[in-house]
Amino acid sequence: MVRGRAPGPGGGVGAGGGLLVVGDVATDVVARHRAPLARGTDTTAGIRLLPGGAGANAACWAARWGCADVRLLARVGTDARAWHEASLRDAGVRACLVVDDEVPTATVISLVDASAERTFLTDGGASVRLSAEDWSPSLLDGVGRLHLSGYLYFSEAGRGAAAAALASARERGVAVSVDPASVAFIEELGVKRFLAEIEGAETLLPNEDEARLLTGLADAGKAAAALSRPARVAVVTLGEAGAVVAEAGEVTARVPPVATHPVDSTGAGDAFTGAYLATRLTGAEPPEAAEEGCRAGATAVTLAGGRPTGPGREER
Template sequence: MSDAPSGPAVPPRGLLVVGDVVTDVVARHRGPLAPATDTAAEIRTVPGGAGANVACWAARSGCADVRVLGRVGRDALAWHERLLRQADVRPLLVADPGAPTATVVSLVDTATAERTFLTDSGAVLRISPADWDPAFLDGVGRLHLSGYLFFADASRALALTACRSALKAGIPVSLDPASAGFLAELGTERFLAAADGVEALLPNADEARLLSGVAGPEGAAAALSRRFPLVAVTLGAAGALVAVGGEVVARVAAPAPDTAAVDSTGAGDAFTGAFLAALLAGAGPVEAAGAGCRAGARAVTVVGGRPPLRD
């Protein structure tokens, strides 16, 4: 047997996403909704949830070990587990005995691809520290938290528990604020206090404005990067900003979609998943933001928030 040293240890490359697993009902209509009568629409039921979407896009972007922890109703547990496995994501789903799976109705105007959400959180926000196991972090190089968890007491406690476990193990944590509307309800100071210790903050422009109190996206990104080591602000079709140490270090352009945009649902989740997969593969923040922008451009060409399943 050789006594030669085995060389430096390979850093763990797994990604654990803790967040929401949701059933999406996507209704695509053209033009304004007609009040008090019918509006023709194409309606599909698809798997969704920001946390699960991020995990699926990370797996599609090359991360070989992706896990997602979430709470769902018994009504759709098997369906969500099956579809996550088909997307090369390991489901760590808790079945809630008393609440249905969260459901989001996404109203998409086909003329603009913009969407409006109606959200029933169901079992999502009933996840709690009792659902956490530090063993979930074995082999994990990054923990990502969906901001939706921060908007209820039990799920926020779970997010804080997971964050503390990761930081104790030396694992960096990222956070997507998730919803400008829910942020305004909770209060930015409460959210920022709960996010203490997060390494990478990944807001969109509206969320960055709310959290920083600065109107312009560049100023908001710079301000937030004085509190968080790495900030990437998504700008939709305009790409993304990367800020470090109180200044914007790059503005990354988004490529034009290969085909016409049909649904902007999940574009930010696609950015986050590809961004995190790139960081785990050793990319720097600007290169990772480029990968995120390319994934976001692909995401708007499909209905729903996840990449198409491989053939």
């Protein structure tokens, strides 16, 4: 059980301050198909239009996991502003959305197969245009933790926004976490460049594939230990195998998985991140927070899309 709060959704928050997420909001087109895709013709699928985005999803899960003060800085187009603002507000997230008049909101097509594995087709839209000009240090007022979505680092403007936010957080002594987000995009940017951009973050939250890419190490525990040296904490999610926690170069915990029946793995990592950060804000140590993250991830894979159930998840 996590100290200072009831475990799981609805738990109270300690005096650790709020959570600010800087990242992305997206409109998700989730297509679940049981048969393999039939190239050049039709494949039957269940299709839903849902609010998404890695940053927004993590924020919603943090609120669902008991954090009473969750804020999100992101950029959206005029096309879906009202829907996304309402969805975030209903989920308990204070949305600080910059409206872009030139490009539409990010859109992600999530193809989910019979094994619940998802493949993304991503149009970054307005989200990749979030920039340093959209940042203000005042956004950190009352904040105990800053979380940066890895998708920020895959555009020049986003890297500027992330750098400005990270610099402000370090000046104020606010802990910063980063979710690397995408193997394909890290490869495109370059591992060395990515690691240089996130220097100064206190916590890294990669999945197993991202951790292997960032370190060149096949073993998840060794990769976590290596990543916890430039940062202070690295928590590597292992999907159905749970998670491994490393601090200051040493593995400190291997967290077992939570049994579940997955239908869609979209947003499982975001759920882990949100619950992990909400729990850390209560004063819990990384292993305890990772246990809560695994619980949230196990819940997420039973749902279509990347958000928790309840208000804030309505289809468009």
